[in-house]
Amino acid sequence: MPELLPFLKDLLSAPGLSIHEGPVAEMIRARWAPLVDEISLSRVGSLHALRKGTAAEPRPSVLIATHMDAIGLMVTRIEAGFLHITQVGGVDARVLPGQRVTVHGRQDLPGVVVQPSPRLLPPGFEESPVPLEYLLVDTGLPPRRVDDLVRVGDLVSFAQPPLELAGETIAGHTLDNRASVAALTVCLEGLQHCPHAWDVWAVATAAEEVGLIGASTSAFQLRPTLAIVLDVTFAKGPGASDWNTFPLGKGPTLVMGANMHPALHKALKDLADKLEIPYALEYAPTRSGTDASATQVTAEGIPSAVIGIPLRYMHTPVEVVAIKDIQRAGRLLAEFIAGLTPDFVEKITWDD
């Protein structure tokens, strides 16, 4: 079985900003194809991979959603060889100055986001954060070359290479949510050795960061019996210590709250206890901010659950995740799927 870490690093390096997921989708398809029975793209670019179950038809199905889209930037204007930019997804402009990027023009161009000197800005930016509208991308090329190669609307990806840190952690951009894509890959590999009754739809969703577009459309098209969303959550660390943060490397989170069906949540929790997979309980009082917000209200409604992988410095180019948490989330999912009995859905009831 190919190793996880090199695959994850490849995933981080693959372009795939929201609704432009083509390159990363192709990479995931190549890795998943031998693990599934059918694989195809949805109309909006989500990757649908089906592993057929062993139960008699009509079989129930579980959809595992991991969004594959990345946040990034987009060219809004070209001036004297410099690129003005806007954001795709939620980017804190304060992490942008000095970031290496790739401009996806007529060819991929390396570049850097730059903060012009205060002497080039309106008064008031000697020390204050410089807003996105005044930041520029410099490709190092002469203006005429830039005019030839770059157009307004071209995408700009982060280019910080992944770094292996201590304690079997990895740092890089877009670990939100390629870490979960890697966990789903672990799950699919685990299922090679476990017969399962249910159909499994492994879905790498498109455009989560800009409004859960892939999850809502895939859930509608595939109409699964259950949906489990795998996404990253806030890890404790510098700048993050509140109740809504969780230890890095101490297991995934099992999320409870309005978006999650309590019985499905409890089934996952009971299984984690039984398998002695460490986890933390996470509370999402209203909307979870994940694909589950969409899957839950698709069609006539789909019981949904969320598993979180703790991640530091979310939406910066140096997000940090523990490899172990990815493996634990993948294993928990595989065991859960393997344990689904044909009548499991009858247990998804309201304990009133």
Added chain:
Amino acid sequence: MPAIGNPQLRLLERLSNACAVSGDEGEVRKIVLAEIEGHADEVKVDALGNVLAVKKGSQRKRLRVMLSAHMDEVGFMLVADDGEGVFRFEVIGSIDPRQLPGKAVWVGRDHTPGVIGARPIHLTTAEERKRAIPVDSLRIDLGPGGKAKPGDRATFASPFRRLGPSLLGKALDNRLGVVTLIELLRNAPPNVDLLAAFTVQEEIGLRGAKVAAFALDPDLGIAVDATPAHDLPAWDGEPAPFYNTRLGLGPAIYVADRATLSDPRLVRWLTSTAESAGIPYQVRQPGGGGTDAGAIQRARAGVPAVSVSIPHRYPHTAASLARLDDWKNTLALLHTALSRLTPDVLAEER
């Protein structure tokens, strides 16, 4: 005539990727000592860690010319261990705190990778995002159990690369100057005694050059450095009046900065050399800033001094950017000027 080719670019790459924060220049010093071996009559490392190399000329009536290129760079020092591989740090040299969040760093002699993160945007308020993130709230995170210790230095983890006609790296300031000086030493013209000082602690107050200039006791001094280019479009689309220097216009000759008033005879010598040799040059806009020339000028009973710098954008960030042609022209100007230097230059009226 020395030139910048692939060997020089590879050396620049090694030097830009080396970590030599002010006060801890060992990694660059080691490379410099190896590169100049056999090219100088005397080499010594002084009490501060400056590398002083003397290449004597062979002609009569030679001036003793000190050329200074600082080896150190801005960076960080780990100052407290918060546990679990997380460290507090202080900034060394002038780095805009707004350049820190979301960056990878190399820590210590082994370049152990780490990151300076930032609170997730989801957990910040709009009000908070209007303020820069204070340095004392940031940490260097090596991952759980990461090994380092207070006192270790760190730099941005920012590998050198070429971008078309441009060069990108964390320490072009001043490894461009260091390679330039290595090439000048290797190709020293016979009409001068070339006193090469690869200095320390420039970024924290020109401290290495002060003692180097005393020890070398030159007739004149030239700082070879990198200077900011603020040649970007201004926010209102108007041409920027205070650009300092511009990329692509050649080496920047200093007339005045905060530390030095350049010796006018040396400025004339450099500009007339450039004009007669057809080498492009620009006069750096007078203003703030400072180079080793400031310390050299004040050494002993005073030394005529000037600076020649390679323009580069985004100084003291993870990714500064220079033009290869400007570097080539800087080396050409310095070598051509040194080759025609006679004591008459200093005999002129100021």
